[in-house]
Amino acid sequence: MYSLVSGPLVWIASIVFVGGMTYQLVNMLKSAKRDKVVYPYMSLKYGLRSLLHWLVPFASRNMRERYETTIVTFAFHICLFLVPIFLTAHVVMFAFAWGPKWGTLSEGVADWLTVLVVLAAVFFLVRRWMLPEVRFVTSLSDYVLLAVVAAPFVTGFMARHQWFDYETMVIIHMVSGAVMLMAIPFTRLSHMLFFVFTRTYMGSEFGAVRNARDW
């Protein structure tokens, strides 16, 4: 079972992820042609200007107004990338299979960053319940997606600290990681890809067409 999830399942998840993202990208670029305004108004300068203001913490007004959400959101997304890529166990496994290695986080730091991701997920959950304007637009799928993203971190943390049966926990961890990876292109998690395009398009419209700022 372990060799199945650490071998073929990782392959399947990676292929679905890369293939799915490519499919979504190509699909978007094709359908953007039918949306006659997109290509003519897209502007690199203004698009990047807007993107920058939304990638730097507190560079936009709404980020300053909702500072708690901003802090949590940035911490969440940064750790979301940092932990899986620089975790010692992941790097070692990759080096074992392929050869190349890169720097790793210390175990203690990785632990804390994982806790941060889980706490941020709890914050998002509470936010969904507490704020009427968020609760009003929340459906079951929003909870499921949050769980899909949090699960690899929770289970990874449990496996590392050898809570419950280690081997079972590692298998659950790997399956949950694969599920998350495969869900990204086909759910709202695809904002990982689309965010860049929606933001740069809006930045282009505001900057190049309307002579105004959008942050």
Add this chain to the structure above:
Amino acid sequence: MGLPAYLIPPLPVVADPGLDENAKSLTRERIAEVINRVIDRETAARFRVYLNTCVHCGLCSDACHWFLSNDRDPRFSPVGKVKQTLWEILKRKGRVDADFIKECSRIAQTECNGCRKCSMYCPFGVDIAYLLFVVRRICYELGIVPQFLQDTVNSHSATMNQMWVKQDEWIDTLQWQEDEAREEVTTARIPLDKEGAEVFYSVIAPEPKILAQLIGSMAQIMAIARIDWTMPSFDGWDNSNLAMFAGDFEVMGRVERAHHEAALRLKVRRIVMGECGHAFRGAVYDGPRWLGWRQPPVPVIHAVEFYHELITSGRIKIARKFEEPVTVQEPCNIVRGGGLGTKLREVIQATCADFRPPPDPQFEHNYCCGAGGGVINCGPPWKTSRVKGNSVKAEQLAATKAHIVITPCHNCHSGIEDIIGGYKLGMHVKFLCEILMQVMEIPDELKAS
């Protein structure tokens, strides 16, 4: 998963024959057919990507004056409006009933001004107003449009202007205003159909219909600034476009084409538009897009930019500053939609002695007047909800303790007037040109005796 229904009190029912009567003839089959046709044929990447990217975070809410003014009722948040309309439509694959379409019209047409402030608050830059305009398009295709708004579209369609102004009335009004202007400035003229003039000055139809003195004022300004200008005697003089807001993009295209073609026929160097925001949006963005032009064929500038040019170049001089305390309503379509915020402030500072900036949010972030986007054109039935939906604007204006609110946009002008009345603020609204008429120097040689 949303709020339990019992926590949400029902909204007051508003009777509007454009919705109530027209909905009687709708069938579920026709509704599904129209919805699927609009979504399949008229939307593409933006529509799909926006809907698939939205993570339902609700961060757009704080942008919306409707949401803030209705005690943060989630039904009025931008994403809440999309949920109640498009999400339901897509979930049910277009199989919705006539009552649902009436709700869609109420939400998209009368409770969203399309001011696009929410796209500045959405972390992903989703154009939420565009999504609600797709809903408007569906409602229009089904014939569900508030009656007063539909009447303006009918007028555009039949007369090429918004207010059923006949050609002889138009010319007659210009002649009358020329006479009025010459009572003050001897050289004031309103040259009709002058080929090769530097400026084609276009106005919205309510000017000749109910605010004719604004045209006379402009004739004085043009004479003093010695501008070579003209107005067409033929269709295309009206730069307003309510069809754009009703979802009737075919008529919108016709109206915008007539406006630009009038400029081309007159061989003018540029179009100067009167103090109206939505007209600027139609002429510069929505119209050209529908017509397949990347930008207007003849350069278009808004009155605020024109006044700024006249003052900074010294073509008009300020004799004395306006004394009463003033504040400003920053129109969405020229400030957030045209980057004219700074120039507007500079014109006010050049002409007024006591300018009181509104408290935050300002410039691009300022609240909409609540009237734009065709909402005020939905007429008296919707006035109560419109005024209630903008208490934040009333609070903002009251905090300035100004006597006059400068509103360089017709929609803002009427909308702010309603807010002043509704919240008993005791203020008055003025266009910039009304201020200019009071402070501008009339050289002695041009003064009528």
